[in-house]
Amino acid sequence: MTDTNKSGVIRDINGPIVTIDLPGIRSGEQVKIGELGLFGEVISLRGQQAVVQTYESTEGVRPGEPAVGVGWPLSVELGPGLMGGIFDGVQRPLAKIALESGDYIRRGISVPALDRGKQWEFERSETLEPGAKVGPGTVLGTVQETQTIQHRILIPPGVEGELEEIAPPGDYDIESTIARVRDAKGTVHRLSMYHRWPVRKPRPYLQRDDGVSPLITGQRVIDTFFPQLKGGKGAVPGPFGAGKTVVQQQVARWSNADIVIYVGCGERGNELVDVLETFPELDDPYSGRKLMERTLLVANTSNMPVVAREASVYVGITMAEYYRDMGYDVVMLADSTSRWAEALREVSGRLGQMPVEEGYPAYLASRLAAVYERAGRIETFDAGPGSVTLIGAVSPPGGDFSEPVTSHTKDIIETFWALSKELADARHYPSIDWVTSFSGHVQTAAQWWHKEVDAKWEKRRAAALALLARDAELLRIVNLVGPEALSSAQRWELEGASLIKEGVLQQSALDDIDTFCSPAKQFALLDLAISIFNQGQTLIELGVPVTELQDLPLLAKMRRIKSMYSSEELDQIEAFRKEVDQAMEAIRIEYAKQGEVSS
Numbered sequence: 001m002t003d004t005n006k007s008g009v010i011r012d013i014n015g016p017i018v019t020i021d022l023p024g025i026r027s028g029e030q031v032k033i034g035e036l037g038l039f040g041e042v043i044s045l046r047g048q049q050a051v052v053q054t055y056e057s058t059e060g061v062r063p064g065e066p067a068v069g070v071g072w073p074l075s076v077e078l079g080p081g082l083m084g085g086i087f088d089g090v091q092r093p094l095a096k097i098a099l100e101s102g103d104y105i106r107r108g109i110s111v112p113a114l115d116r117g118k119q120w121e122f123e124r125s126e127t128l129e130p131g132a133k134v135g136p137g138t139v140l141g142t143v144q145e146t147q148t149i150q151h152r153i154l155i156p157p158g159v160e161g162e163l164e165e166i167a168p169p170g171d172y173d174i175e176s177t178i179a180r181v182r183d184a185k186g187t188v189h190r191l192s193m194y195h196r197w198p199v200r201k202p203r204p205y206l207q208r209d210d211g212v213s214p215l216i217t218g219q220r221v222i223d224t225f226f227p228q229l230k231g232g233k234g235a236v237p238g239p240f241g242a243g244k245t246v247v248q249q250q251v252a253r254w255s256n257a258d259i260v261i262y263v264g265c266g267e268r269g270n271e272l273v274d275v276l277e278t279f280p281e282l283d284d285p286y287s288g289r290k291l292m293e294r295t296l297l298v299a300n301t302s303n304m305p306v307v308a309r310e311a312s313v314y315v316g317i318t319m320a321e322y323y324r325d326m327g328y329d330v331v332m333l334a335d336s337t338s339r340w341a342e343a344l345r346e347v348s349g350r351l352g353q354m355p356v357e358e359g360y361p362a363y364l365a366s367r368l369a370a371v372y373e374r375a376g377r378i379e380t381f382d383a384g385p386g387s388v389t390l391i392g393a394v395s396p397p398g399g400d401f402s403e404p405v406t407s408h409t410k411d412i413i414e415t416f417w418a419l420s421k422e423l424a425d426a427r428h429y430p431s432i433d434w435v436t437s438f439s440g441h442v443q444t445a446a447q448w449w450h451k452e453v454d455a456k457w458e459k460r461r462a463a464a465l466a467l468l469a470r471d472a473e474l475l476r477i478v479n480l481v482g483p484e485a486l487s488s489a490q491r492w493e494l495e496g497a498s499l500i501k502e503g504v505l506q507q508s509a510l511d512d513i514d515t516f517c518s519p520a521k522q523f524a525l526l527d528l529a530i531s532i533f534n535q536g537q538t539l540i541e542l543g544v545p546v547t548e549l550q551d552l553p554l555l556a557k558m559r560r561i562k563s564m565y566s567s568e569e570l571d572q573i574e575a576f577r578k579e580v581d582q583a584m585e586a587i588r589i590e591y592a593k594q595g596e597v598s599s
């Protein structure tokens with residue numbers, strides 16, 4: 001505690017909101033409350049009184065107990081040692097806490113996020129010599145943080161001047177001085193391998209760019225139908241049990257991002273346990289090592305009050321920005337922003353603010369937008385491009401997408417992967433609904449697909465979506481008047497749509513082969529399904545009965561082929577394609593002959 005002048009006395013306690021006589025304190029400053037020294041943050045000032053939101057249960061705390069300002073806002077430590085870590089919503093390392101206080105976290109416990117004793121092998125930047133002009137983002141050197149991630153030690157924002165000294169290569173702990181920089185005023189800044197950053201303040205960058213390449217997730221309904229870009233913002237709304245967790249885990253596991261940050265902000269305790277148990281088990285398909293070597297988890301523990309969820313999203317995104325600044329592509333998954341918004345609602349309710357929609361404060365939309373605004377692809381000060389892709393799960397009560405959190409989120413994000421209860425009930429996974437989902441990135445993604453995979457991508461994608469839309473129309477007719485009312489051509493349209501649904505959109509996360517699908521395989525399957533449909537359509541025009549086509553064994557194979565051959569066995573898919581063409585051609589010849597005979 002740096003400023004003993006800022007000490008005060010607790011006046012009132014209203015759940016997690018504590019009013020303290022604390023003259024001189026600033027809004028946003030962190031406070032240690034009561035004899036226990038509970039963590040809190042000033043959220044508003046009323047004259048000499050500070051209204052503080054606490055991140056730990058205030059049970060047993062009484063008016064009259066002391067409180068003291070810490071001297072800085074809620075901030076995180078940024079330096080080597082974060083990767084692979086599991087932190088609580090205010091960045092306390094959970095494994096260390098468990099060592100110190102057992103399974104039940106003692107309130108007021110203060111453990112720094114980064115290990116002070118650990119030695120890191122620092123490789124100094126070879127091009128940097130004393131006397132050099134340096135500024136935010138200058139790479140001082142590197143540290144191999146995990147086998148997978150090289151941590152670049154950068155000059156932090158706000159420090160600029162002449163490099164006076166840089167440490168030689170060697171082992172250092174994070175508090176050792178590794179450089180000194182003299183600024184224009186003559187002040188010397190001592191730099192170590194870590195610094196603190198206030199979580200509510202976006203980290204600066206040189207400039208913001210538009211996203212250029214898709215975040216490939218290996219999930220067909222995402223990459224092919226509703227693509228996300230590196231640096232994009234997206235939402236996964238879904239009713240209870242529709243598969244949000246699996247979608248997020250698939251993205252975490254298979255996406256071509258460098259780093260994954262998962263923030264479990266207040267989903268039910270057992271789900272969090274599931275995440276904490278599952279992630280350390282996952283293998284990294286790209287490095288062959290553990291996924292945790294490039295993953296970081298933030299988890300609100302169940303003994304923290306609801307309002308603590310509010311902080312965890314900022315803690316996660318600040319760490320994401322930190323790795324982005326090193327030039328990495330980071331994906332952050334927030335599960336779920338609905339629980340985060342509930343924390344806003346609770347605080348605003350306790351502060352007596354006027355509720356607007358369903359009890360949420362008027363600033364819900366602007367707070368949501370401000371969080372999502374921190375996603376993006378940027379030009380870092382020194383390390384080239386870096387990005388943060390932010391994907392928030394939304395859990396609308398009763399699956400009602402018109403409720404405030406879902407509807408405001410929809411206005412902010414660019415990709416919307418809407419999970420459907422009907423599809424999940426029908427065991428169609430991922431249950432991303434092709435009617436209500438959307439992506440604002442199709443044009444940009446198309447450029448990538450055209451260059452990297454096939455120039456027909458956009459056309460095939462549009463054909464598949466048109467067929468699915470037609471399917472919905474025809475199914476309405478079937479429901480009204482029965483299937484007999486449909487013509488052969490219409491019945492073939494239903495068959496084609498079902499090939500797209502079963503052969504392309506459905507993808508089991510539990511299937512060893514199909515859990516990941518490379519872009520080339522995604523296109524091969526889509527192209528094949530559309531080709532079967534188109535050829536069948538021509539045959540029906542020639543008079544081939546739809547039942548004859550429906551009986552073809554190749555339709556069943558089209559539905560299964562995704563799990564028969566891996567992304568490395570595209571030649572097998574190509575061979576099947578030839579079989580399809582031959583079978584269709586044989587039918588065409590047969591009917592052409594019959595046509596000749598009858599005429």
Ligand SMILES: Nc1ncnc2c1ncn2[C@@H]1O[C@H](COP(=O)(O)OP(=O)(O)OP(=O)(O)O)[C@@H](O)[C@H]1O
Pocket residue numbers: 238239240241242243244245246247271429430431507508509510
């Ligand atoms: N892509 C998939 N492949 C195979 N099975 C899936 C897939 N997605 C979901 N499932 C099945 O659905 C179940 C529920 O999914 P999940 O736990 O992700 O739901 P959820 O929406 O996160 O639930 P909650 O609302 O409780 O958060 C899974 O246990 C799994 O059996």
